[in-house]
Amino acid sequence: MNELEADIIALQEVDAPEHHGLQLLHWLSEETKMRAIAGPTLVEHKGHYGNAVLTRCAAHEVRLLDLTLVGCEPRGAIDVDLHCDDGRIMQLIATHLGLRPAERRYQVERLLTRFGTKHCLLMGDLNEWFLWGSPLRWIKAIFGHSPALPTFPAFSPVLALDRIWVRPPGTLVRMEVHKTKLSSRASDHLPLKAVVEW
Numbered sequence: 001m002n003e004l005e006a007d008i009i010a011l012q013e014v015d016a017p018e019h020h021g022l023q024l025l026h027w028l029s030e031e032t033k034m035r036a037i038a039g040p041t042l043v044e045h046k047g048h049y050g051n052a053v054l055t056r057c058a059a060h061e062v063r064l065l066d067l068t069l070v071g072c073e074p075r076g077a078i079d080v081d082l083h084c085d086d087g088r089i090m091q092l093i094a095t096h097l098g099l100r101p102a103e104r105r106y107q108v109e110r111l112l113t114r115f116g117t118k119h120c121l122l123m124g125d126l127n128e129w130f131l132w133g134s135p136l137r138w139i140k141a142i143f144g145h146s147p148a149l150p151t152f153p154a155f156s157p158v159l160a161l162d163r164i165w166v167r168p169p170g171t172l173v174r175m176e177v178h179k180t181k182l183s184s185r186a187s188d189h190l191p192l193k194a195v196v197e198w
Contacts, residue, residue, distance in 0.1 A: 004178060004191060008082070009034070009054040010094035010123040025052045039064050039078035039094070050076060051124070053094050057082035060089075065114065067107040072098055075107060077124075079114050088198055091116055095124040097135075104128055108135040112142055115167070119198055122165040125189065129159050144169040149177050151190045164194045173197050 009032075014025055029036035034054040041050035053059075063079040077095035084090060093111060097104045104127065111122070122143065128135050131148055140146075143165035150157035157177065166172045178191040 003180065003182060004193060006193065007056045007084075008092065008121070008123075010078075010092075011052040011054070012050075012096035012125045014038075014050060014052045025054075028052075028054060035059060037062055037078055037080060039076055041066075041068070041074040041076040041096075050074075051078055051094055051096055053078050053080065053092065055082060055092075057084050057090070059083075063114075065093075065110070067095065067097070067110060069098065069100075069103045069106055072100065072103050075103070077111060077114075081118075084198075086198075088119060090119045090121065090198075092121045092123065095122075095126075097124070097126045097128065099127055101130070101133065104133075104135045108138055112138060115142065119171070120165075120167040121196075122163075124163070125161055126163050127161055128163075129161065131160070139165055143167050146172065147175045149175060149192060151177055151192055152188065154184050154188050154190045157190055162189055162192045164192055166194065166196050171196050171198055 025036045037053040039051035059080050061081045065077040067075040075098050077093050079093045082090045097107045146165045148160035150160050151162040152159045173195040175194045178193045183191055
């Protein structure tokens with residue numbers, strides 16, 4: 001995490017039974033000196049599991065959104081207003097979408113109704129490998145173009161499952177896949193890193 005030198009990190013599948021699930025997020029927060037926001041999608045007595053955000057910004061009005069489609073794996077999103085050092089308020093939605101096309105269509109439709117008129121970020125594992133599919137076309141209609149860079153599988157990435165979109169247009173300066181020895185071992189996905197200037 002620290003080698004990313006990021007102000008905001010969106011995490012999915014935060015799960016470590018030996019650390020009781022999202023308690024791992026507390027440890028990551030301490031190690032990175034970043035604020036943690038948990039978005040559990042599965043809550044069990046042995047621990048929680050789900051999405052998370054680490055940020056250097058102050059977080060206000062955290063809204064957890066259930067994106068679960070009946071009969072499918074629990075899914076969700078963290079919708080949060082972040083107050084940055086320059087006084088700007090930015091809306092972030094961090095998510096992990098489903099594996100089935102019908103799931104992703106339902107989930108993206110719900111997500112896109114959440115965005116206001118402020119500066120916005122949409123980040124996460126969208127599990128969308130159809131670059132011409134409806135979910136990505138709907139997102140592009142709101143956010144405009146964003147590079148589709150392969151992040152999965154980490155050892156030899158070919159699929160652009162992890163995505164970052166930024167609004168307003170023109171604020172995305174650069175996007176790259178962060179491939180190092182450590183990042184290749186840390187997950188089966190490589191981190192996607194964006195530089196944004198508001």
